[in-house]
Amino acid sequence: MSDAVFDFTVTHTAGRSRCGVMTTAHGRVETPAFMPVGTQGTVKALTHRDLESLGAQVLLCNTYHLYLRPGDDLISRRGGVHNFIGWTKPILTDSGGYQVFSLAARRHIDEEGVSFRSHLDGSLHRLVPEKATDIQARLGSDIAMVLDECLAYPAERDSVRTSMARTLRWARRARERMQQVRAGLVPDLVVANVGQAQFGIVQGGVFHDLREESAIGTVALGFDGYAIGGLSVGEPVEVMYDTVDRTIRCLPAHQPRYLMGAGTPEDLIEAIARGVDLFDCVLPTRNARNGQLFTSQGRINIKNARYAEDDRPLDPACECYTCRSHSRAYLRHLFRAGEMNAATLNTLHNLHFYLDTLRRIREAIMGGRFEGFRQIFLRQLTPQRGTEPERTRKSLGITRQHF
Amino acid sequence: MSDAVFDFTVTHTAGRSRCGVMTTAHGRVETPAFMPVGTQGTVKALTHRDLESLGAQVLLCNTYHLYLRPGDDLISRRGGVHNFIGWTKPILTDSGGYQVFSLAARRHIDEEGVSFRSHLDGSLHRLVPEKATDIQARLGSDIAMVLDECLAYPAERDSVRTSMARTLRWARRARERMQQVRAGLVPDLVVANVGQAQFGIVQGGVFHDLREESAIGTVALGFDGYAIGGLSVGEPVEVMYDTVDRTIRCLPAHQPRYLMGAGTPEDLIEAIARGVDLFDCVLPTRNARNGQLFTSQGRINIKNARYAEDDRPLDPACECYTCRSHSRAYLRHLFRAGEMNAATLNTLHNLHFYLDTLRRIREAIMGGRFEGFRQIFLRQLTPQRGTEPERTRKSLGITRQHF
Numbered sequence: 001m002s003d004a005v006f007d008f009t010v011t012h013t014a015g016r017s018r019c020g021v022m023t024t025a026h027g028r029v030e031t032p033a034f035m036p037v038g039t040q041g042t043v044k045a046l047t048h049r050d051l052e053s054l055g056a057q058v059l060l061c062n063t064y065h066l067y068l069r070p071g072d073d074l075i076s077r078r079g080g081v082h083n084f085i086g087w088t089k090p091i092l093t094d095s096g097g098y099q100v101f102s103l104a105a106r107r108h109i110d111e112e113g114v115s116f117r118s119h120l121d122g123s124l125h126r127l128v129p130e131k132a133t134d135i136q137a138r139l140g141s142d143i144a145m146v147l148d149e150c151l152a153y154p155a156e157r158d159s160v161r162t163s164m165a166r167t168l169r170w171a172r173r174a175r176e177r178m179q180q181v182r183a184g185l186v187p188d189l190v191v192a193n194v195g196q197a198q199f200g201i202v203q204g205g206v207f208h209d210l211r212e213e214s215a216i217g218t219v220a221l222g223f224d225g226y227a228i229g230g231l232s233v234g235e236p237v238e239v240m241y242d243t244v245d246r247t248i249r250c251l252p253a254h255q256p257r258y259l260m261g262a263g264t265p266e267d268l269i270e271a272i273a274r275g276v277d278l279f280d281c282v283l284p285t286r287n288a289r290n291g292q293l294f295t296s297q298g299r300i301n302i303k304n305a306r307y308a309e310d311d312r313p314l315d316p317a318c319e320c321y322t323c324r325s326h327s328r329a330y331l332r333h334l335f336r337a338g339e340m341n342a343a344t345l346n347t348l349h350n351l352h353f354y355l356d357t358l359r360r361i362r363e364a365i366m367g368g369r370f371e372g373f374r375q376i377f378l379r380q381l382t383p384q385r386g387t388e389p390e391r392t393r394k395s396l397g398i399t400r401q402h403f
Numbered sequence: 404m405s406d407a408v409f410d411f412t413v414t415h416t417a418g419r420s421r422c423g424v425m426t427t428a429h430g431r432v433e434t435p436a437f438m439p440v441g442t443q444g445t446v447k448a449l450t451h452r453d454l455e456s457l458g459a460q461v462l463l464c465n466t467y468h469l470y471l472r473p474g475d476d477l478i479s480r481r482g483g484v485h486n487f488i489g490w491t492k493p494i495l496t497d498s499g500g501y502q503v504f505s506l507a508a509r510r511h512i513d514e515e516g517v518s519f520r521s522h523l524d525g526s527l528h529r530l531v532p533e534k535a536t537d538i539q540a541r542l543g544s545d546i547a548m549v550l551d552e553c554l555a556y557p558a559e560r561d562s563v564r565t566s567m568a569r570t571l572r573w574a575r576r577a578r579e580r581m582q583q584v585r586a587g588l589v590p591d592l593v594v595a596n597v598g599q600a601q602f603g604i605v606q607g608g609v610f611h612d613l614r615e616e617s618a619i620g621t622v623a624l625g626f627d628g629y630a631i632g633g634l635s636v637g638e639p640v641e642v643m644y645d646t647v648d649r650t651i652r653c654l655p656a657h658q659p660r661y662l663m664g665a666g667t668p669e670d671l672i673e674a675i676a677r678g679v680d681l682f683d684c685v686l687p688t689r690n691a692r693n694g695q696l697f698t699s700q701g702r703i704n705i706k707n708a709r710y711a712e713d714d715r716p717l718d719p720a721c722e723c724y725t726c727r728s729h730s731r732a733y734l735r736h737l738f739r740a741g742e743m744n745a746a747t748l749n750t751l752h753n754l755h756f757y758l759d760t761l762r763r764i765r766e767a768i769m770g771g772r773f774e775g776f777r778q779i780f781l782r783q784l785t786p787q788r789g790t791e792p793e794r795t796r797k798s799l800g801i802t803r804q805h806f
Contacts (some may be wrong), residue, residue, distance in 0.1 A: 086730070329473075332446065
């Protein structure tokens with residue numbers, strides 16, 4: 001068993017932004033890429049065929065949720081998460097850590113790992129770096145993440161340093177466990193995907209020296225890719241961009257870089273300008289279910305009475321099924337009437353906006369026009385006074401969402 | 404303005420069952436046909452493209468719901484219900500009467516019409532035959548229904564007779580109003596669909612002589628088609644079949660016959676054997692959302708623990724997207740996890756089962772093999788002892804659902 005199947009090749013660069021191809025056991029992903037969040041094995045309100053029609057190339061599933069229900073053992077007996085959910089393209093699983101720290105009813109962290117109670121039934125569970133590795137091996141995702149500790153923002157420098165150092169020790173244990181898993185040395189562990197890759201996670205809050213220390217230590221462990229964790233948790237966006245900038249300078253150029261939990265369309269383009277390759281965020285899908293829609297001209301809250309008799313599509317520039325088929329008036333009606341189809345149509349639109357934006361960014365990088373694209377894109381998102389769909393960063397929600 | 408566009412042609416008969424083509428202002432419908440219920444302008448949990456992919460040829464929308472929200476005036480300003488919801492094929496609207504009698508918070512009936520309070524906000528409304536006609540003219544459905552009184556089951560013969568006679572008087576008023584609407588004699592009424600047809604409704608409970616009286620009186624008013632109302636409301640199925648049988652003998656052979664609110668797969672095939680052309684029922688869509696799935700071998704309750712590790716599709720004989728893509732184990736997981744996608748996948752399957760069954764029935768009638776098809780179909784729905792998906796008529800719910 002080996003991870004030789006996993007590969008990442010940078011194909012184009014434009015400044016510090018880059019295009020690449022990530023090859024996994026379940027196919028290729030063109031980067032920069034946005035990974036829709038399929039927490040419980042499905043993107044909420046979408047079928048897989050809807051998701052494929054949007055051009056999604058990779059799906060994120062949450063280990064915490066699948067571990068609790070239906071259980072990694074059951075999924076392993078089904079032949080792994082791809083078989084179980086019927087999604088044939090690449091899947092990335094997180095480690096479960098973020099959900100434990102943000103979602104579990106109660107949790108207690110120690111040097112070995114973290115104990116917590118399920119948000120579903122209060123049952124007691126324990127997650128340690130080795131177990132997080134094993135669970136993901138049973139799930140058989142294409143990319144597994146190491147268990148890390150996630151701090152709230154703001155946090156004191158001392159606690160960030162302590163936490164970062166522990167995350168680094170956990171990363172070493174997770175990496176060693178992965179080597180044992182690959183060598184078939186873990187008894188009774190059925191590996192669902194022998195080509196599974198493993199990514200390390202850089203922590204260190206907003207302290208640049210701690211980020212550098214974390215990055216250097218994590219890279220030394222030799223992962224298949226590197227994530228930047230602990231951002232998009234409430235810090236000012238400029239602080240986030242600066243931290244991404246400083247962190248990436250310590251990451252190897254030939255491996256994928258994944259900014260976890262980000263973010264707004266602006267966050268994506270700014271992080272790509274700094275060299276990020278992968279993103280995940282619930283913002284497009286969760287906002288869709290709440291009636292908050294992204295357009296090329298800014299944001300629309302479809303609940304607003306101003307749309308009651310508006311026969312225009314959400315975004316006249318958009319080619320998605322929702323915009324080609326339905327008016328704002330109808331979408332507002334469905335939302336007010338509590339129809340599930342509102343969530344589906346809104347999610348189709350928001351995910352199309354994200355995935356199509358990434359596609360256009362890739363084309364801009366490949367065509368050497370990224371910087372110009374970035375300026376126009378950001379300017380369009382901030383409409384002039386008096387034009388219609390208004391938008392404020394704050395109301396978009398810039399904090400990372402849990403699931 | 405005229406209804407000359409509306410046409411119905413019987414193309415094949417087999418015994419008393421028949422195939423036909425119903426032509427409306429928005430296209431053709433092959434009969435016998437099942438009309439999925441899109442209460443508030445969408446079939447719950449499905450996009451229109453999902454619905455079209457299932458081969459749905461006609462959609463039913465509920466006048467009561469659309470009148471209350473977003474309002475027939477607003478829909479009229481959008482150019483009618485087709486424009487508003489983005490569905491280009493035929494639409495039938497009910498009169499609103501059934502929902503008023505079963506759903507409204509309080510209602511009071513008198514000779515003129517019925518007063519009721521909205522289930523949404525308690526506001527007071529009044530529906531009379533003329534208004535039900537006008538509302539549907541504003542909506543612009545392809546087939547409008549007359550306002551009728553719907554009695555609960557069981558009901559005394561005297562009250563059924565009184566009610567049936569009043570429904571007949573209402574039908575005359577509705578028909579006269581429709582003639583005025585078509586002649587442009589109703590001030591300030593914007594007609595959204597000049598090709599709208601109007602169906603009468605036969606009442607009379609389970610009393611055959613009252614049914615005959617109602618049918619003869621309704622047919623004398625010269626509608627474009629005839630519905631059988633007031634069945635599938637809790638009476639024994641044999642009583643329903645007998646009543647359908649007796650009623651249809653009084654209806655013209657060259658016009659469409661619509662059994663309102665029915666029913667189970669068995670109900671459909673039995674009614675078709677007696678000459679019914681059109682059906683609507685929430686059973687496939689509502690049961691889907693509750694995890695009750697129809698298969699060629701009987702019924703499956705996907706919540707059942709026996710399906711937790713069942714890698715088979717819901718129905719190995721089924722060609723729907725759900726059965727081609729997903730296992731019972733995954734569908735159970737999605738249902739337990741409360742994912743909207745469970746409702747979507749289950750609804751896709753159940754509606755496929757209904758629409759595909761109707762398609763196969765049409766082929767059997769055209770091929771002169773309907774009676775053989777009927778026997779095999781009914782036998783398969785009742786599995787032998789010891790085989791897996793059990794099914795009882797009772798647990799399927801044979802009473803008409805409200806929305």
